[in-house]
Amino acid sequence: MSDASHISHSCEDIFPARLELPRHIAIIMDGNGRWAQQRHLPRFAGHKSGVKSARMAVEVCANFHLDALTLFAFSSENWKRPRTEVDLLMNLFISALREEAASLHENNIRMRVIGDRTAFSDKLQKRIDEVETLTAGNDGMTLSIAANYGGRWDILQAARQAVTGNQGIDEEQFLRHLSLSDLPEPDLFIRTGGEQRISNFLLWQLAYTELYFTDTLWPDFDKSHLAAAMRDYAGRQRRFGRTAEQVEKA
Template sequence: MIPRHVAIIMDGNGRWAKRRLLPRVAGHRAGVEAVRKVTRAAREQGVEALTLYAFSSENWRRPEEEIGDLMGLLKHFIGEHLDELAADGIRLSIIGDLSAFSPDIRALVEGAIARCAVNTGPQLAIALNYGSHDEILRAANRLAEEGGPIDKVRFEAALYTADLPPLDLVIRTSGEQRLSNFLLWQAAYAELIFVDTLWPDFDGGALADALAEFARRERRFGGR
C-alpha cells in the first residue's frame, strides 16, 4: 500500500555540514539537492502528494546571514529545477504565509506555481513561513468572520492543505522525534516515521524504506 500523501520534516542540514567541517550553508545546499532527488523518487514510487517543510514561521529567529542564504537557495532551486518539475508534470503549491517574504521572492514563487498550474501529475507542496498553530488560527478566524456552523469538512477547506489528499505519512529525518508545529491537524491519524539519516543523505532508497515500513503498519483510525 502506497501512501497518497507524504510529508517530510527535512532536518539535519546543519549537523551534516558540521560533521564535515563545512559552513551551514553547505548543508543547506546539499539539502536542496536532496529535495530534487526525493521529489523525483516520490513520483516514481507512486506518491500522489509530497509536502516538504522548508522554512517554518519560527525560522525567522535564525541569524540574518543564514536566512539570507536560505532565500538564495530558494531562488536557486526554482531557477535550476523549475524546468525539471514542469517536465515531470509536477503541480507545485505553497503552504504558509508568503506575505513576509520580499517582493522578488514572492514573484518568483508565484511565477513557479503558475508555470506548473496546468500540470496533471503528482503534487509538490512546499511549506514556507509555515506554522500549524498559525494555520489553525487563521482558518478559525476566517470561518468566524464568515459566520455559520463550523464542521470538520468546512474547517479543513479553510486550511492551506485543502487541495491536498488526506495526510497518510509524516517522515522526520536526523533522529529528532517531534512534529515541530508541522501539520498538526492533518497528522491526527497519519503514521509517523523517524529516521536517523540527516536530510542531505536522504534519497530515493531511504524514501522506499519508509514507504515499506508504512505498508507494514495496520491503520485503524481509532476504530479498534
C-alpha cells in the same frame, strides 16, 4: 529534478515488493546544519547539499505516482536563526525555484507554496508566483513547499476565514480553509536528523498519519532511506479508531 526520461525509470531497484504505497508523504528535512558541521563546513553548505535530497524525494514520489509530497522547508520559527543564515536560505530558495521550475513542469508536477509568504521579499514572492502559475494546470503529483509555515498559524488562519460572515462553523467548513485542503491527508510523515517531534508542522493534518523517524541527516537521505520508510509504512495496520478485527474484515 532531472529530465522527464530519468523520472520515468522504474523504481523496482529500491522498492521491489508490491506493497501498499502512501498517497501523500510529508517530510521534515532536518539535519542540514549538523551535516555541515560534522564536515567542518558552514551550515549553509548543508542546506545546499540538502537540495539534492529534496530533488530525489520528488523524483521517487512522482515515479510512484503518489498524489502528493509536502516538504517542510522553512518554519515560521526559523526567522530566529542568525540573519546571515536566513538570507542565504532565502537566496537558495529563489535559485532552487528557478532551476527546478522547467523540470517540474515537464514532469507534470504541480508545485505550490503553503505558509505566510507576505514576509518574503518581492523577488521571492514573484518567483513563487511564476512557478505556481507555470505548473498550475499539471495534474500529476502535487508538490507543496511549506515555507514560513506553522501548524498553529494554519489552524488560526483557517478559523478566521471560516467564521467570516458566519454565526458558527462546523468541521467541514473549517477544513476548506486549511492548507492542503484539496489533498488527501498525509499517510506517512518522515523526519530525518534524529529528532522525534513534529515541530508545529501540519498539526491538524497529521492526526492519523503514520510517523517515521530516522537518525539519517537530510543530505545523506537517499533512495534507499526513502524506500525503507515506505516499506515500514506498508507493514503497518491503519485502524482510524477501529479494532484490528474490523480492519482485517474490511
